[in-house]
Amino acid sequence: MIVDAAFWFIVVLTLGSALTVVLNEKLIYSAIALLFTLFGMAALYVFLWADFLAGVQVVIYVGGILVLIIFGIMLTNRITSVNISHTSVQKGIGGMVVLGILFVLGVMILNTPWLQTEFVEPVQTTATIGTLLMMEYLLPFEVASLLLLAALMGAAMLSRRDE
Amino acid sequence: MTVDQLINWLPFGTDWPVITFLTAVIICALPVFLFIAVYALVAIYGEVKISSFMADKVGPMGQGVGFHAGKWGLLQPVADALKLILKEDIIPAAADKKLFIMAPFVVFIGAFISFAALPFGQNTIIADMNIGIFYILAVGSLSVIGIILAGWSSNNKWSLYGGMRSAAQIVSYEIPAGLSIISIIMLTETLSMQGINEFQQGTIWGILPNWIIFNNPFSFIAFFIFFISGVAECNRTPFDIPEAESELVAGAFTEYSGMRYAFFFLSEYAEMFVVSGVSATAFLGGWNSPISGFFDSPGWGVFWFMGKTLSLVFVMIWFRWTFPRLRVDQLMSICWKVFLPFSLLNIFGVGIWSLLVG
Numbered sequence: 001m002i003v004d005a006a007f008w009f010i011v012v013l014t015l016g017s018a019l020t021v022v023l024n025e026k027l028i029y030s031a032i033a034l035l036f037t038l039f040g041m042a043a044l045y046v047f048l049w050a051d052f053l054a055g056v057q058v059v060i061y062v063g064g065i066l067v068l069i070i071f072g073i074m075l076t077n078r079i080t081s082v083n084i085s086h087t088s089v090q091k092g093i094g095g096m097v098v099l100g101i102l103f104v105l106g107v108m109i110l111n112t113p114w115l116q117t118e119f120v121e122p123v124q125t126t127a128t129i130g131t132l133l134m135m136e137y138l139l140p141f142e143v144a145s146l147l148l149l150a151a152l153m154g155a156a157m158l159s160r161r162d163e
Numbered sequence: 164m165t166v167d168q169l170i171n172w173l174p175f176g177t178d179w180p181v182i183t184f185l186t187a188v189i190i191c192a193l194p195v196f197l198f199i200a201v202y203a204l205v206a207i208y209g210e211v212k213i214s215s216f217m218a219d220k221v222g223p224m225g226q227g228v229g230f231h232a233g234k235w236g237l238l239q240p241v242a243d244a245l246k247l248i249l250k251e252d253i254i255p256a257a258a259d260k261k262l263f264i265m266a267p268f269v270v271f272i273g274a275f276i277s278f279a280a281l282p283f284g285q286n287t288i289i290a291d292m293n294i295g296i297f298y299i300l301a302v303g304s305l306s307v308i309g310i311i312l313a314g315w316s317s318n319n320k321w322s323l324y325g326g327m328r329s330a331a332q333i334v335s336y337e338i339p340a341g342l343s344i345i346s347i348i349m350l351t352e353t354l355s356m357q358g359i360n361e362f363q364q365g366t367i368w369g370i371l372p373n374w375i376i377f378n379n380p381f382s383f384i385a386f387f388i389f390f391i392s393g394v395a396e397c398n399r400t401p402f403d404i405p406e407a408e409s410e411l412v413a414g415a416f417t418e419y420s421g422m423r424y425a426f427f428f429l430s431e432y433a434e435m436f437v438v439s440g441v442s443a444t445a446f447l448g449g450w451n452s453p454i455s456g457f458f459d460s461p462g463w464g465v466f467w468f469m470g471k472t473l474s475l476v477f478v479m480i481w482f483r484w485t486f487p488r489l490r491v492d493q494l495m496s497i498c499w500k501v502f503l504p505f506s507l508l509n510i511f512g513v514g515i516w517s518l519l520v521g
Contacts, residue, residue, distance in 0.1 A: 005181060028315065032262065035308060051294050052354075055301045063304025063337065067330055070311050074327060125293050126354055 007047060014040030023088075031070050038062050052126045191289045195278045203432040204240040210480050211239060217484045247428075250421035255317065258418060262316035267419065267426035270309030274433035276302050281440045282356045284450050284464035295356035296348070299441055300341055303396065306430065307333045310398075310405070310415050313427070317418035325414025329405030332494060333396050339502035340392035343385040346509040347375050347445050349517060350382065360449040372455060374448040379520070381512035386446040388502050388509070390475070393438030395494070397431060399479055401486035402494060439475035440468070447471050 017036035024030050038061045045054040088094070122128070133141050169187045215222030223236025254263055280295040282288040292298055307330050314326015348354060351362040365373040376386045395402035406414040416427050443449060448471070450464030458466070489497070 006184075028259070028262070032265075032308075032312070051292065052297070055294050055297045058301040059297075059304060059341075063301070063307065063334070067304075067307055067311065067334055070308070070315070071327070071330065074311070074315060074323065127352075 003047075010040050010043045010047075014044065027073050028070070031066065031073060034066060034069070035062060038066065049122055049125065052129060191279070195275065195289070199275070199278075199429060199433045199436075202436060203429050204244060206432045206435070206476060206480075207240040207243060207428075208237070209477070210483075211236070213477070213480050214484045217481075244425070247421060247425040250424075252421040252423065253418075255319070255418050257318045259316040259318065262312050263418075264423075266309050266313035266316060267423045267430075268309075269312060270306045271426045271430040271433070273302055273305030273307075273309060274430040274437060276305075277437040278433075280356055281437065282360055282444060282449055283468050285357075285360075285461040287461075287465055288357065291355055291357045294354045296344060296359065296441065296445065297354050299437065300337070300344065303434075303437070304333075304337065306434065309430075313419070314415040317415070319418055321411045321413075322415050322417045325405045325411050325417070328491065329398055329415055332398070332402060332405060335495060335498045336392040336395040336402075336502075339388050339498060339506045340396065342503070342506035342510060343389035343392070344445065346385045346506070346513040347382055349510070349513050350375060350378060356444055356449075359445055360451060363448045363451050364455070366455045372448055372451065372453050374446065374451070376446040379513065379516045381509045381516060382446065384505060385509045385513075386442065388506050389446070390438070390442050390478075392498075392502060393442060394479055394482060395498070397434045397438055397479070399431075399435065400483040401489050403488055404491055404494060435476050435479055436472060439472045439479070442475055443468060443471035 014037055017033045017040065020033035021030045021037060024033060038057065042054040042057040045051070045057060169190060212222045223239040254260055277299045279289045280292055280298050282291070282295075310329045310333075311326045314322045314324075314329070317323070347359070351359045353359060353362070359375075363372070363374050367373050367377055371377045375382050377383070398405050405411075406416070411417070416424060419427060448467075450461075450468045452459040452463065452467055
């Protein structure tokens with residue numbers, strides 16, 4: 001019961017704030033609404049017993065990407081005006097595309113044989129992730145880190161002043 | 164007692180789940196809030212007095228025992244708090260009103276919810292999560308958003324600069340802090356705060372307490388990196404360039420007054436406590452007694468934890484009155500050129516150490 005009530009509260013919070021992200025005309029308000037969306041998604045991960053993933057979600061998306069987005073908004077040229085806004089254009093075509101995607105996703109969701117598991121708390125969550133990353137998925141893990149390293153070096157290269 | 168046990172223990176049981184849930188939340192949250200408020204008063208008094216003693220002054224003394232700030236100025240923080248509560252709440256006309264009102268609470272919530280995973284004692288923790296220490300690091304990022312919001316919504320160039328500086332600083336220093344925590348997690352093999360505490364029971368060679376700081380040379384360095392990064396994350400001197408009174412008036416908090424300013428103040432002190440508490444737990448044995456078996460009971464655990472944490476808070480205050488403020492470039496070069504390589508080396512070193520020795 002508690003879990004159900006909390007779940008629906010979080011679903012409403014996530015979807016409501018996600019709608020605000022899209023529909024609000026002020027850019028900074030969208031960014032702040034995104035904060036609630038990301039927290040809501042972290043909470044949804046907790047419902048799936050993926051508490052580590054929830055923490056990662058908060059660290060990376062709230063602590064990293066959202067801060068970056070707000071930084072970007074603040075670094076725009078109209079830095080002293082708080083009224084930076086964004087408007088929607090071509091609402092008709094956009095709406096049709098959205099409805100199409102919604103239809104495809106809906107069909108996919110309804111037709112997928114979802115994995116049904118028991119509602120039990122796993123003894124440990126992080127150890128399994130660590131073992132899998134280091135044993136089974138070591139190659140993808142290393143490839144991903146190589147990609148990140150390349151991106152990092154590229155960013156350093158681009159941001160260097162020419163001498 | 165954790166919040167799960169509390170929910171099971173409450174008499175309403177499963178009949179009125181919402182009431183049970185709300186009661187459990189209030190029973191957990193209210194004492195924490197009161198604790199933060201009382202602790203902040205004590206810390207403000209401590210800060211004023213310690214700074215005075217370091218400058219060879221007496222600090223607030225009060226005029227006798229009357230209403231003039233009490234004996235030894237003991238009522239000074241109460242007077243400060245009353246002043247902040249009674250002050251007029253000013254919202255600048257050009258400010259973004261909604262965000263301006265929201266910002267102090269976002270900052271405070273970031274500090275407040277960290278207390279949920281702080282282990283005050285063997286049985287005194289709100290929620291002993293699987294990912295306890297990671298959770299504290301994660302929710303700490305909420306206060307960055309709050310400070311940026313405060314800086315942005317004030318619509319004032321000093322506030323904006325303060326907010327930007329603060330964000331750059333906190334985001335940078337989160338990295339060495341996180342990497343230092345990784346090096347101790349490699350030793351304890353758990354993220355749970357109570358698990359980390361239990362790892363540190365007993366002694367090394369029968370003399371030293373089995374604290375992680377004494378475990379190996381790398382974790383010794385990691386403690387200092389973590390604690391200094393923590394001071395930077397609290398925006399305390401010598402890392403207080405976001406506030407920088409001499410350049411930026413009061414940084415992101417310039418336009419705030421009254422209760423809203425008090426919330427920023429409260430969250431700064433709460434964050435100091437959280438950083439000290441995590442350092443005490445992760446490196447200094449948490450609720451373990453310094454001498455194994457000496458006053459080592461659940462009740463005394465609270466005493467040891469508070470003692471260690473408040474000592475570290477004292478060290479932070481000590482820093483403030485000892486070191487001058489860093490420049491922005493010095494701040495960034497320390498973080499990226501000193502702390503980051505050393506914390507990466509620490510991870511490597513701890514790995515080798517646990518393979519060969521542990």
